[in-house]
Amino acid sequence: MPEGDSLVRLADRLRPVLEGRDLVRTDFRVPQLATLDLSGRTVRAVRPRAKYLLMELCGTEGPGGTGAGTDAGGLTVLSHLKMEGRWEAYPLVDAAGQRLRPRWRHPAWQARCVLDTHRHQVVGFQLGLLEVLPTSEAARRLHYLGPDLLDPVWVDPDRAPVLRDEAVRRLQSEPARPLGVALLDQRLVSGIGNIYRCEVLLLAGLDPHRPVSSVPDLPGLIVLARDLMAVNTVAAEPGLPAPRRTTGVTRDPEAPYGVRVLSSVPPARRGAGRSREPRHWVYGRRREGCLRCGGPVTVEDLGEAGGSDRILYWCRHCQH
Incomplete structure (x- = not known):
């Protein structure tokens, strides 16, 4: 998807x-x-x-x-x-x-x-x-869709909290559901696919199997996911498509989960090393290991039966 x-x-x-x-x-x-x-x-x-x-x-x-x-x-x-x-x-x-x-x-x-x-x-x-x-x-x-994390309304400081709170309300309506499954349910919050599911949970340090009810800061998780997606909609260079990278973040104790997404995606370095430059923290890194801790990346099925977004990448060391 x-x-x-x-x-x-x-x-x-x-x-x-x-x-x-x-x-x-x-x-x-x-x-x-x-x-x-x-x-x-x-x-x-x-x-x-x-x-x-x-x-x-x-x-x-x-x-x-x-x-x-x-x-x-x-x-x-x-x-x-x-x-x-x-x-x-x-x-x-x-x-x-x-x-x-x-x-x-x-x-x-x-x-x-x-x-x-x-x-x-x-x-x-x-x-x-x-x-x-x-x-x-x-x-x-399309009425069944949950709040769209890339709806232009998010740039309005007065209206964005309404969308955020609605997303939180919908997620909380299924408190026992595994977080990693709930984030892919477009009825609850829409726009998140498997890549962002894996990456935002790694950045937040959350085990994808934990129930929604146990998430310490659900509004913050929504904001982090939204910021991570939004920065990848803007081209890093004029005329070029935006490269999807989730590694453009920095530590910030005031931000949700201590992670602040940088305002732009830095362009990939040119030259022979470009293809080797890390673009994700855990997604697709079965062989390379977790970019944060260097430990092994666990790969498993976690999603609705028959779904195409079931393959989950996560780090047992970084996510609790």
Whole structure:
């Protein structure tokens, strides 16, 4: 499953080529939407919501539109990447104004949605979920989600405590649940994936098996997770995607769990050693060991049965 910061970065990449643009051709390659034509509509907004991407459209239906396109308030193209999905944009016009034939980086059979504007083609490959619904119903469709840790509201000092307290309330509603399982439940708090689950628990020194009710500072844990994710939504260098790194922290006794997340992700060092530079504390470090103490990293399944985020990395020495 993607992490919430992946969706923020994705929306940031697609927004310049879609927002305010008219769709001149659409091609939905899933059975339930195969006859739907949204050409003639304008993309009003591209925004993430937890692990979903929403493309909000306004305007009238294009020719051949059916069923889902009757809401006068607009439509929303809703997608979820799941494990393999991706959205990519390809130019249709070069600098001289000449038409280009886009060369997809993935096989055509993987395409689930093709959206053409006058200047770009945006393609969704192997999307785990793809729906088109009236925008007025989008909020109801996603009502089950807990507070989104990357909701823009978090930058508002008056409104952020409301989201934090709601996340805490939802987590506390299942006091006996293992903390490492609860953090992945998007109904309780949304946006956290397996990487951040492992990393924030290491930084907080919390055993993922301990019940939610035993966490000494649940509001602080939410803030730490939010800060760790938010810093990874910003590109370290102009024009480059943000490298996901969770090691940009410093000790601060006044911060939750004594850890303060640095305000920006330092760019990785260039050169031959770049690939060896640590990016995580425990996640994926089965062979290297815990970056904090150097001890062995335990790897086990911890999650809902049948879930894709069950593989947990944690340090028995650092986490209690």
